[in-house]
Amino acid sequence: MVSVDQVLSTLSLVIDPDLKKSIVSMGMIKDIEINGSELKFTLELTTPACPFNDEIEQDVRKAIASIKEVSKLDLKVTAKVMEGRSLSVDQMLPTVKNIIGVASGKGGVGKTTVSVNLALALAKTGAKVGLLDADIYGPSVPLMLGMNKAAMEVDNNKLQPVDSHGIKVVSFGFFAEQAHQAAIYRGPIISGILKQFLVDTNWSDLDYLIVDLPPGTGDIPLTLAQTIPITGIVVVTTPQDVASNIAVKAFGMFQKLNIPIMGVIENMSYFTCPKCTEKHYIFGKDGAKRMSEKHELQFLGGIPLNPGIMEGSDSGRPVLVSDPNSTMSQSFMAVAKNVAARCSVLASQLSDEMKDAAAN
Incomplete structure (x- = not known):
């Protein structure tokens, strides 16, 4: 036997x-x-x-x-999703295994579209996922998820996330009085709002919390980095050299803060002609891949340029909801799996470091 x-x-x-x-x-x-x-x-x-x-x-x-x-x-x-951050030292979010910040060096690269579909893709695999819209100045997650009429409630002094397509969502855009007003706030107020969204929200048990950061290297990314332990940062860029060069500044800031860079996602990588099925590299080719290789970062995948992705975001039905079997959806699924794999690698490294520290 x-x-x-x-x-x-x-x-x-x-x-x-x-x-x-x-x-x-x-x-x-x-x-x-x-x-x-x-x-x-x-x-x-x-x-x-x-x-x-x-x-x-x-x-x-x-x-x-x-x-x-x-x-x-x-x-x-x-x-069972591994813990990619030191929950033992985080008394604020002890039930969130991984926090993934989605950043970009500049606006207009589709960072929020990537954040929304990344969260939906991870949830589709069976993971428990939350999405925090941390772009206080321009919160667009509610629009992309068709949640313009949704409102956040407070229970036991905790903000209650709004459920959408299997993910828990928090956004400044849920506050009705902000719908048609520009958010004009100085740094300390912005930082306070983000801290409240992070620590005063009933996130419950999450495998992944996706944080859609505003573009650039301002107060909000710094506040996130300094408030709670983060698993890592995903940088979104487009193929153009100008976008890639600016993206370098974004991950450079997080590296200075000793936060792992999980990798780079290239949005609008190419356009596939519906008549000839040929790929057209409208914004250049392999810009993000070259940047990843130069700075020794993981290339997490490319997302095609497609009207269906844009239309889904504008109509409140992301492509993973409206057309889950499409090539666009599959590209998001592939990227999401690579992000999840990076989380597991970072979690394994963290576990080894903790064991070494305990042994010494």
Whole structure:
């Protein structure tokens, strides 16, 4: 009869492609049961959005198939998102496993569109997701989600997020009196509003909190960085060199604050002609990829330029809601899985650092 040690020894040869570690050492194998030649256990992946989940599962099945003593495998596959930030030192948001800031060096690159669809894509994988619209000066998330008439309530002195398509949303745009007024506030007031949205909101248990930051390197990104531990920052840019050059300033600020840069997303990468299906690189080609390589950053993927994405944002029905099987939606799903994978890598590094600190 096969033994538990034999099963674990065999499975230890299966390596997570992102983490570069054995799935056994990462604690992904749970609840092993052996009944004669029948084997049962759970494979607990690090995130439901990992791009290699199917590959890992197949590798596990192949590994077990090599054990002659096993005639039947009952494999249950689940996922538990890893904590990519120091929850032990964060008394304000202890139930949010990962906080991902979405930044850009300049406006007009589609950062909020990316933020909204990134949140929806992660939620579609089964993760619990929140979206904080931190662009106090120009909150557009409610418009993009068709939530113009929504309002936030207060319960037990906590702001209650508004649910939309499976994600929890907080935005300054929900306050009706701001609908047709320009937000004119000085830095300290802006910082206070953001802190309240972060710490005085009932976010409940979240795997990922996406924070849509205003463009540039002003008060709000600094406040976010200095208020709570952050998993990392995603930078959105377009292929043009001018956009990429300005994006460098955005991630440069976060690097100075010792916040990990998770990678770069290139929006408006190309346009596919509906008649000839040929790709046209209207704003240049591979600008974000070149920037990523130059600064040793992860390239998280490109989003095509498509009227459907713009129309979905304007109508309040993002493309992941209106056309989930389209190539546009699939590009957002691919980017979201890469972001989730980066979260798992950073979480693994954080875990190793904490273990080293405890050992010393």
